[in-house]
Amino acid sequence: MDTYNWYAQLIKPSWAPPAWLFGPAWTVLYILIAISFGKVFLLAWQKKIAFKTALPFALNLIFNFAFSPLQFRLQNNILAAIDVLFVMATLIWAMRAIYPHARWITYIQIPYLLWVSFATVLQLTVTYLNR
Numbered sequence: 587m588d589t590y591n592w593y594a595q596l597i598k599p600s601w602a603p604p605a606w607l608f609g610p611a612w613t614v615l616y617i618l619i620a621i622s623f624g625k626v627f628l629l630a631w632q633k634k635i636a637f638k639t640a641l642p643f644a645l646n647l648i649f650n651f652a653f654s655p656l657q658f659r660l661q662n663n664i665l666a667a668i669d670v671l672f673v674m675a676t677l678i679w680a681m682r683a684i685y686p687h688a689r690w691i692t693y694i695q696i697p698y699l700l701w702v703s704f705a706t707v708l709q710l711t712v713t714y715l716n717r
Contacts, residue, residue: 589658596663597715602708615698622691623647626684635687642680649673663713670709674702 593605623643630640649672657666677699685692 589661592661593658596712599708599711599715602712611701615701618694618698619647619650622694625688625691626680629687635684639683639687642676642683646673646676646680649676657709663709663716667709667713670702670706674706677702 623646626635626640626643629635630637649669653666653669653673656662656669677695681692681695681699
């Protein structure tokens with residue numbers, strides 16, 4: 587079954603946004619992520635912050651990029667639900683780690699945090715409804 591049909595057939599809560607909304611939302615978020623995470627990695631490369639400060643940002647990217655293949659290629663809601671929890675955890679860790687060094691980077695993560703919070707509840711709900 588192709589990805590679009592598989593996802594369309596999943597039971598979703600009434601409050602799930604339409605599929606077309608995810609592309610524009612992630613476009614804006616990836617711009618913010620590119621700017622802020624890029625600055626974190628530059629600071630780490632310049633040795634202005636410790637590697638342990640940049641680590642949660644790197645892990646967050648890994649978990650973020652793993653979500654779509656887990657959800658759509660493998661069509662595995664359980665793995666996607668576990669992954670989105672790791673996205674949330676590493677984002678909170680990253681925001682806390684960078685706050686003492688560059689508060690603006692923490693603040694620019696707030697839209698990402700709000701979206702990931704919503705996406706986490708949505709994914710956990712979809713996983714539960716389709717068990």
